Amino acid sequence: xxxxxxxxxxxxxxxxxxxxxxxxxxxxxxxxxxxxxxxxxxxxxxxxxxxxxxxxxxxxxxxxxxxxxxxxxxxxxxxxxxxxxxxxxxxxxxxxxxxxxxxxxxxxxxxxxxxxxxxxxxxxxxxxxxxxxxxxxxxxxxxxxxxxxxxxxxxxxxxxxxxxxxxxxxxxxxxxxxxxxxxxxxxxxxxxxxxxxxxxxxxxxxxxxxxxxxxxxxxxxxxxxxxxxxxxxxxxxxxxxxxxxxxxxxxxxxxxxxxxxxxxxxxxxxxxxxxxxxxxxxxxxxxxxxxxxxxxxxxxxxx
Numbered sequence: 196x197x198x199x200x201x202x203x204x205x206x207x208x209x210x211x212x213x214x215x216x217x218x219x220x221x222x223x224x225x226x227x228x229x230x231x232x233x234x235x236x237x238x239x240x241x242x243x244x245x246x247x248x249x250x251x252x253x254x255x256x257x258x259x260x261x262x263x264x265x266x267x268x269x270x271x272x273x274x275x276x277x278x279x280x281x282x283x284x285x286x287x288x289x290x291x292x293x294x295x296x297x298x299x300x301x302x303x304x305x306x307x308x309x310x311x312x313x314x315x316x317x318x319x320x321x322x323x324x325x326x327x328x329x330x331x332x333x334x335x336x337x338x339x340x341x342x343x344x345x346x347x348x349x350x351x352x353x354x355x356x357x358x359x360x361x362x363x364x365x366x367x368x369x370x371x372x373x374x375x376x377x378x379x380x381x382x383x384x385x386x387x388x389x390x391x392x393x394x395x396x397x398x399x400x401x402x403x404x405x406x407x408x409x410x411x412x413x414x415x416x417x418x419x420x421x422x423x424x425x426x427x428x429x430x431x432x433x434x435x436x437x438x439x440x441x442x443x444x445x446x447x448x449x450x451x452x453x454x455x456x457x458x459x460x461x462x463x464x465x466x467x468x469x470x471x472x473x474x475x476x477x478x479x480x481x482x483x484x485x486x487x488x489x490x491x492x493x494x495x496x497x498x
Contacts, residue, residue, distance in 0.1 A: 204229045204494070205467060206486055207260065207444065209477040212236055213243045215251055218480075223254040227487050230260030232447075232477050233310065235272045238263075241308060248309030260473070262312035262359075265301055266331060273304065283317065287334045291346045298347040302354040312357045312405065316347050318394035320367040327372040337390050341397035348401040360398040362409030362446060364416075364428055365391025373410040373452035378421075380411045387415065396437055405442040406433065408471060410452035420469075421452060424462065429470035444473035449482055460489045 207230035210219045215231075222228045231251060238244045252259050263272050266283065286294045302313055319328060322335025333340050344360065351358040364387065369378045382391065398406070408423040416432065417425040423445040433439050445466050448454075453462055459482055466474050476483050 203257070204490055205463065205472060205474045206230075206483075206490055207232060207262065207473050207475045208483050208486075209234060210237065211478075211480075213239050213247065215247055215254075220250070220254045222487055223251065223259070224256065226256050227490055229255075229257075230262060230312070230473065232314070232475060233261065233263045233272060234478070238272055244308045244310070252309065260312050260357075261310045262314050263305065263310050264314045265305070266315045266317055273301075283331060283333050284321075284329075286343070287339060291342065294343055295346045295350040299350040299354065302351040302356040305356050306354050311355070312359060313351055314359045314361065314407065315351075316344060316358065316360060316398075317362070318344055318360050318398060319362055319365055320390055320394070323367045325367065325369060328366055328369070337393040340394040344394050344397045344403075345401045348398055348403045352402065352404060357404045357442075359405040359407050359444070360395060360403045361407035362411075363395055363406050364409070364411075364413060364422060364432055365395070366409055366411055367391060369411050373446070373450050375451045376455060378409075378411045378452050379414055381414045384415045387413075392437070395433075399437050399439045403441065405444060406439060407444050407446055408433075409446050410450060420465075423448075423453075423471060424457075424465045424469050426469045434470060442473065443471045445471050445475055447475045447477045449476050449479045454482070459485050460493075463489055463494070 204227050206228050208228055209232045210216055237247065248261050251261060265273055305313055317331050318340055319332050320337050320340060321329040321332030333343050348358045368380045368382050371378045408429060410421040410423055412418065412421055413428060417427040422428040429443060448459065448462055463474050463486060476486050
């Protein structure tokens with residue numbers, strides 16, 4: 196399935212410091228950027244965040260996505276984060292209402308700040324020796340994670356914030372952090388159905404409005420391509436088998452799993468033709484400039 200939103204730029208970028216820079220604002224005004232991801236240096240205090248989100252939204256000729264990774268635990272960006280999440284694994288022993296209320300509080304704060312996408316919940320299954328991943332997971336039990344997903348996604352989205360389930364199709368067996376290098380996952384398809392698929396099916400059933408595709412190479416499905424570049428993963432597994440109809444975004448294409456092996460000018464059309472709607476590129480302005488040049492010159496030809 197090719198991306199059907201060719202009138203909308205797929206590019207979601209980032210910027211440095213507390214104020215969006217003129218170069219980025221110019222790209223947004225020209226319709227070349229459809230969203231940003233905020234990081235800790237963008238959010239020193241609430242007033243600064245509100246001023247930045249207002250400026251970003253005003254610059255855009257159409258709807259604009261402002262995203263943030265406020266997962267909880269070590270992945271948190273908000274200033275004075277009393278309204279953020281605890282370490283995710285602490286919630287496994289708590290009532291689901293505790294988790295629901297925590298996510299709702301975060302989402303309500305995001306709405307007040309002008310942020311409309313929460314890049315959470317993480318629905319990867321833990322417990323397989325993936326030390327870089329386990330602290331970001333809720334549990335080792337896919338059914339428990341599914342119950343958590345079914346609880347927190349409505350809690351987030353009832354506030355008006357878009358939830359994002361990640362990192363499809365699951366990172367549980369990935370030993371190498373995709374931030375640094377190529378990541379492979381060797382789970383057979385039959386085992387995937389009984390493990391990684393369970394939380395994502397629950398997210399789809401709960402009406403999650405966005406899903407992030409990871410960079411892991413799923414050897415049992417498509418041994419040639421990272422998941423975000425694979426039509427088998429995006430269009431067949433997620434769209435057809437799970438019946439998902441919402442927004443699909445890549446994980447950050449500036450990660451080592453992508454940049455060490457692909458040129459950004461090749462990655463963007465490959466991701467779109469795989470079925471992704473948004474391509475995220477963060478914390479590398481030169482890479483972002485190349486992506487902008489590609490989209491300005493070639494992007495509209497993708498079909």
